[in-house]
Every structure is written in structure tokens, then in C-alpha cells.
Amino acid sequence: MDRDEQTKRSDISLNKGSVWGLIIAITLIWGYAWVLMKASLDHMGPFTFSSFRFGTGALTLLLIVWIARLGLPPKRYIKHLIIIGFLQTTVVFTLVMFALMFVDAGKSSVLLYSMPLWSSLLAVKFLGEHLSRWKIAGLISGMLGLLTILGWDIWLGQNIEVIIGEILIIISAISWGIANIYYRLNVSDLPKLQSSAFQMLFGVLGIFIATLVMESGQPIIFNTESIYYILFTGVLASALCFTVWYVIMSTVDMVTATISTLLVPMFGLILSSLLLNEELTIGVITGSTLILVGIVLSQITYDKKRTEHR
Known part of the structure; x- marks a missing residue:
């Protein structure tokens, strides 16, 4: 047994470089993907693109589930997966894609990745988790970051459509946070790959309905660029990356895995500035820094507490 444990530990240590390579990738x-989501609006409506993206992602994940022989989830989970799909996929990405018509991609990614802050607040109410002083400090920092991003625009006389778009993205982050809590309460014992595949399937059905109601008959431009956007965000960003994410979560500790997601808005801001010529204003930079600091503080204290109980 000891040798087996040593072998497993040595395997993990030998694979650390590969794991971090996957995290960065x-x-x-x-x-x-945030850059492509923004660019896709030149070819089709926001709901139409989300339908293509998550339709492709759901089919890819279902194929993986079939290959892995996981089968259908038990009937008792179906209702819960529908609710999670609505909150995590339908609500989040219909609102985000609509908001991207008015809000820069980089700023949008920062606002959406305020989700861990909302999850922490909801966890206190519904999971009975305790807010330590450091976690409270992290939440305050994150909230100040949100107010900085929004307040800067208001004081500069920003277009009301931009402000509404930013509020919609914050609502999306809250919906994502609610989905996380609901998952913990109702679906946490279901295989993660299976729950992800079926929540995405149910979620994309909601996006299809929104597309039919809001964008039926609107023009769709299919060319090399738009097909590339759909395949990249659907197969790679939605299906493949979430599959790799589960591998990472089973290999490294939760602190490392969670903190690594903070790279997403940072990459979103940098790539949006480079590829879309979006301006990195003082307000966005300051607010983004405060949000990232807040997320780091809240997640580190949370994971440390979990580790102590183990």
C-alpha cells in the first residue's frame, strides 16, 4: 500500500508541469473565447450564436458520455439538471451574449467572473458556511471592484445601454452562483461529466426557444470566420475545456484549481485589447484588480477551511 501511495504521489509530482500546462491552455x-463571442455578433444574433455554440458543445459532451458509457442520469436527477441548465447555461449565456452587443469583451469577462463572490454569499445562507474576516474582506474588495467598473462609467456619462449590459452580466454571475449552490445541494453525487453534459443539453433548449422568439428570421452569415467561432467556442471552449477541467480538479488541490480560473478574465482583458482594440481604462484596470483580489481572498480562505475539516 505504501509503495502504491508513493507511486501515485510521484506520478502527480512528475505530472505537475503537464497539469499547469493544461491549466494555462x-x-x-x-x-x-470572449473575443470570439464578441466578434460573432458581426455574423449573427447573440442568441443564435449561443444556440450554435452550446448545441455543438452539448453534442460533443454527449458523445464523450456515450464513449465513457456513463448512460442517462437517474430519473430523480432530471428535474435538478433542468434547473441547473436553465440557470447556468440558458440565463447566463443569453444575458451575456446580449450584453456583449454593448459591453467590451474584456470588461464582460471580469464582471462574469465575479461569480465566486456571489457563490460565497449564497453559501452562507443555503450551505451554512461561515464567513471569516478574510472572506468578508475579499467580498468587500470584490464588491468595490464591481462598483468601480460600473461607477466609473456612470461618472463618465457612459451610454445607458452599456450600463444596462453590465448589470445583465452581473445578473448572469449571480445566476451562475445560484446554479453552483443548487448543484452542491442536489446533484453533487452525480458524475461531473454526466451532469455537465445533460445540464448543457437542457440549457441549450432554453437558448433555442429564446432564439426562435427573439431572432427568428434574422440573417445568419455562414463563412469561414463564423464557423470557426462556433466550432472553437463549442467544441474547445465549452466541451473539451470542461472535460480537461475535471481532469485538473482530480489531480491538483482545489485551491490551485480555483485560483487558476482567475487567469480567464486577465486573458480576456489582454486579448480583447490586442485583438479587438478595446481600451484598458483606469476604471476597468482598478475594478478588475479589486475583483481578482476579492476572489483570491474568498476562495483561499474557503479551501483552507475545507482542508482543515478533512
């Missing part, structure tokens, strides 16, 4: 892909 998927967060870079997720950050780059």
Missing part, C-alpha cells in the same frame, strides 16, 4: 482558450 484552458484558461487561455476561455479568455480567447
Whole structure:
């Protein structure tokens, strides 16, 4: 037994370089996906693109589930997966894609990745988790960051559509946070790959309905660029990256895995500035820094507490 444990530990230590390579790769892909999501609006409506993206992603994940022989989830989970799909996929990405018509991609990624802050607040109410002083400090820092990003625009006389778009993205982050809590309460014992595949399937059905209602008959431009956007965000950013993410979560500790997601908005801001010529204003930089500091503080204290109980 001891030798087996030593072998496993040595395997993990030998694979650390590969694991971090995967972390950087998927967060870079997720950050780059924000650029493509914004660029896709030149070819089709926001809901139409989300339908193509998550339809492709769901089919890819279902194929992986079939190959892995996981099968259908038990009937008792179906209702919960529908609710999670609605909150995590339908609500989040219909609102985000609509907001991207008015809000820069880099700023949008920062606002959406305020999700861990909302999850922490909701965890206190519904999971009975305790807010330490450091976690409270992290939440305050994150909230100040949100107010800095929004307040800067208001004081500069920003277009009301931009402000509304930013608020919609914050609502998306809250919806994502609610989905996380609901998952912990109802679906946490289901295989993660299976739950991800079926929540995405149910979620994309909601996006299809929104597309039919809001964008039926609107023009769609299919060319090399738009097909590339759909395949990249659907197969790589949605299906493949989430599959790799589960591998990472089973290999490294939760602190490392969670903190690594902070690279996503950073890559989103940098790539949006480089590829879309979006301006990195003082307000965005200051607010983004405060949000990232807040997320780091809240997640580190949370994981340390979990580790102590183990």
C-alpha cells in the first residue's frame, strides 16, 4: 500500500508541469473565447450564436458520455439538471451574449467572473458556511471592484445601454452562483461529466426557444470566420475545456484549481485589447484588480477551511 501511495504521489509530482500546462491552455482558450463571442455578433444574433455554440458543445459532451458509457442520469436527477441548465447555461449565456452587443469583451469577462463572490454569499445562507474576516474582506474588495467598473462609467456619462449590459452580466454571475449552490445541494453525487453534459443539453433548449422568439428570421452569415467561432467556442471552449477541467480538479488541490480560473478574465482583458482594440481604462484596470483580489481572498480562505475539516 505504501509503495502504491508513493507511486501515485510521484506520478502527480512528475505530472505537475503537464497539469499547469493544461491549466494555462484552458484558461487561455476561455479568455480567447470572449473575443470570439464578441466578434460573432458581426455574423449573427447573440442568441443564435449561443444556440450554435452550446448545441455543438452539448453534442460533443454527449458523445464523450456515450464513449465513457456513463448512460442517462437517474430519473430523480432530471428535474435538478433542468434547473441547473436553465440557470447556468440558458440565463447566463443569453444575458451575456446580449450584453456583449454593448459591453467590451474584456470588461464582460471580469464582471462574469465575479461569480465566486456571489457563490460565497449564497453559501452562507443555503450551505451554512461561515464567513471569516478574510472572506468578508475579499467580498468587500470584490464588491468595490464591481462598483468601480460600473461607477466609473456612470461618472463618465457612459451610454445607458452599456450600463444596462453590465448589470445583465452581473445578473448572469449571480445566476451562475445560484446554479453552483443548487448543484452542491442536489446533484453533487452525480458524475461531473454526466451532469455537465445533460445540464448543457437542457440549457441549450432554453437558448433555442429564446432564439426562435427573439431572432427568428434574422440573417445568419455562414463563412469561414463564423464557423470557426462556433466550432472553437463549442467544441474547445465549452466541451473539451470542461472535460480537461475535471481532469485538473482530480489531480491538483482545489485551491490551485480555483485560483487558476482567475487567469480567464486577465486573458480576456489582454486579448480583447490586442485583438479587438478595446481600451484598458483606469476604471476597468482598478475594478478588475479589486475583483481578482476579492476572489483570491474568498476562495483561499474557503479551501483552507475545507482542508482543515478533512
